[in-house]
Amino acid sequence: MKQRITALVTLLVLGAMVSPAFSQSLSIVCRCVAGGANANQVAWLKEYVIPEFEKAHAGVSVTLNEFGGTDDALKQQYALDLSVGKGNDVMGFDGFWIPEFASGNLLKPLNAVAGAAVDGWEGWNHISAGIQSILSYGGAIYGVANGTDVRMIFYRKDILEQAGVANADAWQPTSWADITDAAAKVLAAFPDSAPLQINAGTSVGEATTLQGYYMLLLGTGEEPFMDGKWVVRSQGILDTLNYYRDIYVDHAYGSQRVQLVKDGRDQSFANFRDGKTAMLVEGDWFYRSVTAPGSDYAVDNRDEIMGWAKMPSETPGSGIRGQDYVSASGGTGWVLNPNTANPQLAWELLAFMNSKGARDVWMTYQPGIPARDDVPVPNSAFLTDTAAALLPLTVSRPNNDYYAKVSEQIQLMTENVVSGQMTPQQAMDAYAAAVTGIVGADAPFDLHAH
Amino acid sequence: MHQRRTILPLRTGLLFLGPAALFIGAFILLPFFWIAGVSFTNRTLTGATAANPQFVGLQNYLKLFDLSTFMNPGQFGSSLVITGQFVFWSAIVGQAVLGLLLAWFFYRRSGWVKESVQTLAIVAWIIPDVVVAFAWNAFLDYDGGTLNWLFGLVGLHKVDWLLAMPLLSIVLFNAWRGAAFSMLLFSSALGSIPPSYLETADVAGAGPWQRLKDIILPLIRTHIVTDLILITLWTFNTFGPFLLTGGGPAFKTEVVSVLTYRMAFKYFDFGTGSALGMVMMLINLGFALVYLGLLRRQGSSR
Amino acid sequence: MRVVKHVLGRVAFYVVAAVFAAVFALPLLWLVFAPFGSRATLSVALPDPFTLSNFGRVFANTFAVRALFQNSIIQAVGTMILVTLLATLAAYALSRAPIRGRDVLSYGLVLFSSIVTGTAAMVPIFLLIFNLGLIDTHMGVILVFTGGLLPAAIFIMRDFVDSIPRSYEESALVAGASPWGMFRDIALPIVRPGMMVVGVWTFVNVWGGFLVPFILLRSPTKMPAAVAIYSFYTEGGTPIITLTTAYALLYTLPVLALYLFVNWKYGFRFFGGIKS
Incomplete structure (x- = not known):
């Protein structure tokens, strides 16, 4: 009897010691699905990250939950799951979601979740403060960035050449007027074309805010959020809206329709591919993946006929920080679920995903601008050149609770102008009223002189 | 009036009702009280008010009716006007009239023609939302859409439906989508009219229009009211237009159900979303009472 | 002449x-036509060349195939059975038992159900299912759909029950039948076409419903077709036309088949036309 009890106790003790090692499991979720959106990420996680991590941590099993819906839909599920203390251990996150999740106590800073191990991570020394800030809020770091992106004008050398634009092979406008001059020439040569597309309107969502509105507004020396306040009336906003009006209402340099219909973004890609649009303001992924050989919008003979130019300020030197050229950046990354049952292990996985080794491998799946400075920019002239030229100029979105709501008002303001239903002044007034309603106590301010 | 014999004793009746009542209590009444309560708070899912929601009294309601922005695109007033037009044209005129026409046209007829046409109408009613949305997106497409192709055949100009006439587009869509319910309801209503009534009319030499107006419509009055109550309610709450237009362009097709979605699920602003839900329920209640009142007044004046 | x-x-x-x-x-x-073409087009045209390759690619997506042929079926059939049975019982009680204010009750519930099945209620419903421990289960989805669809189902079902002449049951009562026996032996056979109508209506609603499963389910292995169809979308969020239409066609066939079967077997129509 006694022996039996001893055996039983031994078994229990052994079990208690051994079972964590066998029962520990982690889960990852991202907006990624094999054969669909962000399929590269699925491949990288399944072919490299998970097997390697499991090899290094005996008894740990990692599952990937692929999410095939839209960004908005994923955000809804995250908010619901985190609000009841559930969800996957490691979650793919868009940087600009961080503020509202953090201020709602749905996320915690990484070191509050996994402790000192986070602060001692070697990786922080290799990620610039600017890139860290993409997943930060209130001075604390909530996640590790995958990398960043930059925005610019993509143009068709062949079309500009045929339209008689000077120096079409290495075109670089130095003011907004240069861009519309080129558009006017293309329109004169090809009356059916829509030479210039700068995103506006609600249907393309965040693309309007970041690669449309921001890219223009920064060129007037302003940002939407300055000195801790949302700017709701300013000369910069008016200049930006007037420029939109010039493009879409007064001259039809760009297709109004593309900015208003539901699948407008895809139409703008198609128009660029077909040469109907000669200048398109987009992010570096437009080169990396949208127009890459084999994709739906692949541009034939791309290296010869497609070029990129820095986005000029309204006039030379009028841009933010007195710059001649501007760019805007966002980024995605990974956060830890504060409700994870295995915070240390989850952090180890997150750290491994962002180790030099794993990021080097990631670059072979999806070349881009890396977050770590010890991961070489892949051997791509385009990425090396754009990173070198634009990273020093770039600006990222404010880490502010109200960003998502204000951003939607920005999209609406541009839509009101581009659709011709409001003058720039009326649209700005409506924007001011709406933003004041949103931010309430944090009263926005009017900026008259600059 | 003679006392009708009770077939089910009250206790047994409640027993039969029990399981359904349990479900309705849990999945309809509980959420309803949650919504009613949250509509008086500033509760959100993310942001500072997620962790510490506060009681704000009628503020959410007052914000909806803030007259300085009431009629701006994307605001409640503008959305309400759009919803009103959408319900009137697509449900009351579109579905009910189209349904009545279909029912009346095939009344006292049978055969493969009736079967095929009615089946087509029912197919439009039963296939899934997202599939219908695909089909209509293509149907209304500017360049290759079937509707513009037809317009071209008869020498009309192409119309950019979803951009130039977004409200008309969702009205046509919803009328098409839901006509089958009214058709089914009116078909059986017509079927319940004793044939002798119409034979009398035939003898009196009444034309088809007169027969419809003077005999049929008064006889199916109560069915019309039921139909109107249900389709008004359903159309007020349908999310269908979102799949076709996403509420745009520039909020021109943002009916209240889509506005509620934007508030509750895009902004995670449950206070406003719940207040919207409550207001819409009151409006629906108002409609139901008006319809029933009309019925009663007509009934007593006869 | x-x-x-x-x-x-x-x-x-x-x-x-x-x-x-x-x-x-x-x-x-x-x-x-579109699913049989090799190129995406929004125009109606006979596919040239005609191809079945889109269906091949759809069937290669195991997630979407399981969603359609397993998950959607489980959820729709489960809800259909529950709603039809409960609505029939409830409608019978509302029609035959002396329950005060039953008309107001019927209308009131339909009214409530319409706001509650809207988006405003998705959070309380999520919280409820979470507290029941049924997140990420078929059962959670079935229960929520059942609750939401019951009021209108009862409303439609009452029409069928009201149209049964009371004299059948009155004579059965005289012969000493129990309430349950009366329901089973007299009412049920007569209202069967009504149950079929309500069943089809329920099935159709669950089959097309996106929001409820989307909110309550997490595992890709449990998602129904209404959610899975979005795996044929591009990164930019627009449908890949050749694949989505092929999937949409497959997704539509079951509701079509169910309707045609019921219509052929029982006739798909209301009885008295639902009077106020």
């Missing part, structure tokens, strides 16, 4: 019927 009038009448009948048919069929025409 009479012959001419008769012929004209027939011609007019066919013309009007053809117009009706066209109105309902034209918007769906594209959906019938």
Whole structure:
């Protein structure tokens, strides 16, 4: 009897010691699905990250939950799951979601979740403060960035050449007027074309805010959020809206329709591919993946006929920080679920995903601008050149609770102008009223002189 | 009036009702009280008010009716006007009239023609939302859409439906989508009219229009009211237009159900979303009472 | 003269019927052709060349295939059975038992159900299912759909029950039948066509429902087709037309088949036309 009890106790003790090692499991979720959106990420996680991590941590099993819906839909599920203390251990996150999740106590800073191990991570020394800030809020770091992106004008050398634009092979406008001059020439040569597309309107969502509105507004020396306040009336906003009006209402340099219909973004890609649009303001992924050989919008003979130019300020030197050229950046990354049952292990996985080794491998799946400075920019002239030229100029979105709501008002303001239903002044007034309603106590301010 | 014999004793009746009542209590009444309560708070899912929601009294309601922005695109007033037009044209005129026409046209007829046409109408009613949305997106497409192709055949100009006439587009869509319910309801209503009534009319030499107006419509009055109550309610709450237009362009097709979605699920602003839900329920209640009142007044004046 | 009038009448009948048919069929025409084309187009055209390769690619997506042929079926059939049974019982009680204010009750519940099945209620419903421990289960989805669809189902079902002549049951009562026996032996056989209508209506609603499963389910292995169809979208969030239409066609066939079967077997129609 006694022996039996001893055996039983031994078994229990052994079990208690051994079972964590066998029962520990982690889960990852991202907006990624094999054969669909962000399929590269699925491949990288399944072919490299998970097997390697499991090899290094005996008894740990990692599952990937692929999410095939839209960004908005994923955000809804995250908010619901985190609000009841559930969800996957490691979650793919868009940087600009961080503020509202953090201020709602749905996320915690990484070191509050996994402790000192986070602060001692070697990786922080290799990620610039600017890139860290993409997943930060209130001075604390909530996640590790995958990398960043930059925005610019993509143009068709062949079309500009045929339209008689000077120096079409290495075109670089130095003011907004240069861009519309080129558009006017293309329109004169090809009356059916829509030479210039700068995103506006609600249907393309965040693309309007970041690669449309921001890219223009920064060129007037302003940002939407300055000195801790949302700017709701300013000369910069008016200049930006007037420029939109010039493009879409007064001259039809760009297709109004593309900015208003539901699948407008895809139409703008198609128009660029077909040469109907000669200048398109987009992010570096437009080169990396949208127009890459084999994709739906692949541009034939791309290296010869497609070029990129820095986005000029309204006039030379009028841009933010007195710059001649501007760019805007966002980024995605990974956060830890504060409700994870295995915070240390989850952090180890997150750290491994962002180790030099794993990021080097990631670059072979999806070349881009890396977050770590010890991961070489892949051997791509385009990425090396754009990173070198634009990273020093770039600006990222404010880490502010109200960003998502204000951003939607920005999209609406541009839509009101581009659709011709409001003058720039009326649209700005409506924007001011709406933003004041949103931010309430944090009263926005009017900026008259600059 | 003679006392009708009770077939089910009250206790047994409640027993039969029990399981359904349990479900309705849990999945309809509980959420309803949650919504009613949250509509008086500033509760959100993310942001500072997620962790510490506060009681704000009628503020959410007052914000909806803030007259300085009431009629701006994307605001409640503008959305309400759009919803009103959408319900009137697509449900009351579109579905009910189209349904009545279909029912009346095939009344006292049978055969493969009736079967095929009615089946087509029912197919439009039963296939899934997202599939219908695909089909209509293509149907209304500017360049290759079937509707513009037809317009071209008869020498009309192409119309950019979803951009130039977004409200008309969702009205046509919803009328098409839901006509089958009214058709089914009116078909059986017509079927319940004793044939002798119409034979009398035939003898009196009444034309088809007169027969419809003077005999049929008064006889199916109560069915019309039921139909109107249900389709008004359903159309007020349908999310269908979102799949076709996403509420745009520039909020021109943002009916209240889509506005509620934007508030509750895009902004995670449950206070406003719940207040919207409550207001819409009151409006629906108002409609139901008006319809029933009309019925009663007509009934007593006869 | 009479012959001419008769012929004209027939011609007019066919013309009007053809117009009706066209109105309902034209918007769906594209959906019938597009899945068989190799190139994405929004125009109606006979596919040239005709291909089945889109279906091949759809069937290669195991997630979407399981969603359609397993998860959607489980959720729709489960809800259909529950709603039909409970609605029939409840409608019978509302029709035959002396329950005060039953008409107001029927209307009131339909009214409530319409706001609660809207988006405003998705959070309380999520919280409820979470507290029941049923997040990420088929059961959670079935229960929520059942609750949401019951009021309208009862409303429709009452019409069928009200149209059964009371004399059947009155004579059964005299013969000493129990309430349950009366329900089972007299009411049920008569209202079977009504149960079929409510069943089809329920099935259709669950089959097309996106929001409820989306909110309550997490595992890709449990998602129904209404959610899975979005795996045929591009990164930018627009459908890959050749694949989505192929999937949409497969997704539509079961509801179509169910309707045709019920209509052929029982007739798909209301009884008295739902009176107020």
